[in-house]
Amino acid sequence: MTTLPAPRTYLPLAQSPLLTARTYRADAELAVRLAHQALPDPATIRSLLHVRAPEVADQITAALEARSDLTPAALALLVAHRPESKPATTRLKNLLFPDPAAGCHTFARTMAQLAHRPETIDHPFLASPRFAEAAATVNPQALNDLLAPLLAAPVLTGPADAALGALIQARSAAQIPESDFDQAAARARERTRRNRIGAELAARREETIAALAQHTGGLTLAATLWFDALAEAADTPQNAGRALATALLAPDTLAADEVPDCPWPAAQARWQQLRAAARAASRHPQVWSPAWQKAATTADGSTWDPSQRSLIAGYDLLAEHVRTHYTEGPAPTPERCWASDPAGRALLHTIADHLTGHLGHSPLPHFDDALLITFVQAHAKNSRDKIPGALHIHGLIAALKAARSKAALLTLTQTPDVGIVIPMRSETGRLAPASPDNPDGLDALAAKTAQLAWLLETRPDARAHLLLIDEAPDGASAQAAAELTDSHPRISITIAHRAEDTSSKGGAVLWGLNQLLAAGHSTLAYTDLDLTYPLDQLGLHLEALTHARAGAVIGSRRRPDSHGYYPPAGPTPATLLYTQAANELLSLKVIDPQAGFKAFTRAALAAALPQVTDHRLSFDTDLLGALQHTGNHVVEVGIAALHRYVAGQVGTPRDYDTMLAAVHQQAIRHGLDPSKRATPIWDRIREAGSLSAAAAPKPVPVSITPPAA
Known part of the structure; x- marks a missing residue:
C-alpha cells in the first residue's frame, strides 16, 4: 500500500521561522546568504533587519550594503533600521538630491525614519536650519515615491504627522512651488485630523444614542439614523470637530425640544425625525418598561437574547391586554381588537415602535419575518397560554410587520408622498363605530387614518392623501365618511361620490388612481375600507418600490412571511389554479394577484393606466398585466392581515370562472398570441368546463383481482 506524503505548505519568506525564531548557526548562515541573494522585497528586508544577534546582524547589514539592486523602499528600510550605515545613507541621499553637493545625510536618515x-525621528533636527535648507532642495518626486505608503495611510502617527508638517512648512517658507508631494502631504495631514476627530466621534456613538434614548422612551432607531447622518457629514477636520461638539450637546438639545446648530441638511432632517420620535414616545401607554424588565429572564432563570427580549415583552403585553379586556362573550376579530379598538391599536403601535429598536436592540436586523413569525408561534405553543382566537399571535406578528414598515420608511432617502385610493359601496355600518345598534361597526376611517398617522409621525416631511370613492348610486357611504372625517397634519382626506352601475370596485379604483396621478403624488396605492390590510404596513411597499425596475408592489397574503388570512392548508385548489392561469396568460410571476393592498411608482402607473379597461373585480390582473407589458417589475411583500379565518365564512362573492374569462381577454389585449405561446393551464380549464372541475382530484382507478380458487 502506497502512502501519499502530506501536502506541503509554503509560507512567504518573510514569515519563515528562519527569520522569526531564534537564530542558530546554520540559520544565521542562511540568513546572511538570503541578504546577499533574496529578492529585495520590503517584507523580506524588514524581516532580515529584525535579526538581533549582533554578529549576524552586522553580516546582514554588510550584505545588504553591498547590493546594487535595492529599491528605494528597501534602501530606506535599511537606513531606518541601521542609521549608522554610511554607504546606505549616502546612496539614499543621492536618490533624494539630484545635486550630490546638496542635502545632508541626517536629512536622508530622517526621511527613512x-x-x-517615525518614532525614532530626532525632532530637534526638524527645527534646524540644515533641515530647512535640505527640505527646500530635495527632489519632491523622490520624496513622493519614498513616502507613498505613509501618505496613503488613513491616520498618521503623532511623530509622523509632526515630521510631515515640519517638512511641508519648511518647503512653504522657502517659497518652493507647490508639488504633487506637497499636496499629498497636506491631504494626509488633513485626513489624519479628520479621522482622529471622527474616531473620537465614533467612540461616543453608543453613549450619545443611549443618552438620547432617555428622551425617546428608550427608542433608538431615529437616534441612530441621526448620529450616522452626523458622522457622514464629518468630511473635513472642521466639520468633524463641529459634529463632535453637536453630539456632545445633543441630549440636552433634545430634552429642550430645540434644534442643534449644524449646517448639514441630512443631519437636520434626521434631527426633525428624532424630535418627532421623542414626541410620539411621550404619548405611548406607560406599559413597556415593566414588561421589558419582566422579559429579562425566563421562568427557569435563563436569559433572553437582547434582540429577542422585545418580542417576549410584546407577547406578554398583548396576551395580558386580551385577558383583561375580553373576559366575557366571544373573542373579537383581530381587526376589531388591534385596529378598530383605540386601546388595542395604541398598544400594538407602542410595541411596534420598540421593536424598531429599544436601547439599541431590535430583532429586525438579525432575523427575516418568516423566522420571526415561526419564533412567535413556537413561543406561544411553549407558553401554553389560553388566549381566545390567538389574538396575541395576530397582534404581535402585525406589530412586527408595522415595525419593519416604520423602520423602512425612516430609512428612505426620498420624501414619502403617497396617494391612496379606498373604494366604497354600502359601507355606512363599517364606517361608524360599534354600538348596540351597529354591532359590526369598525370606525374604519378613523382606524385607517390612525394607522397611517402612526406610520408617518416620525417623518415630518411625509405627506399622504386618502381618496375615498363611493360608487353606489345613493352616495350614503360618502356622506357618512364626510361626517366622520378629522383633520391631520400630514394626511389630507378627500371624499368623492361617483356612481357607476357597470363598476365592481375596479372603476372606482382606476378613476381614483388617475385623480391622484394628476395631483402629482410620487407613489400611488389602493386598499379596501375594511381593516384586513393595515395601512401601518405601507412602508413595506414604499421600500420595495426603491428596488431597480420595481413598478408595483403587492401586499401578499400568501408568501412564507405573510400571516393571518388563509386557513392552515392555504388557498383552495380552485383559487391556486386561478392564480396559475392568470400568471400563464399575463406572463406574471405573482402568488396573490387579487390582494387588495397594492402600491405603484408614478412612472409605472402613468404608463400602465391607459391600457386598463376592466372595471370589474378582475381589474387587478388587467392592471398588473399592463404594468408587465410596459416593462415594469411586479414584486410582492408579505403582510400580516388582521383577519381570522372561519371555516365556511365567505367574503366578497367572486365568480372566478367569469373573472378568469376576463383575464383571458386582458391577455389578448396585452399581446398574447395563442398561436405563438402555449397556455396549457388555460386549455386544461377550458376542457374541464370550470376551475372547480379542473382543480378536482382525478379519480384513481382501482382494480381488484379475486384470489385464485
Missing part, C-alpha cells in the same frame, strides 16, 4: 520608523 519618517517612512518606516
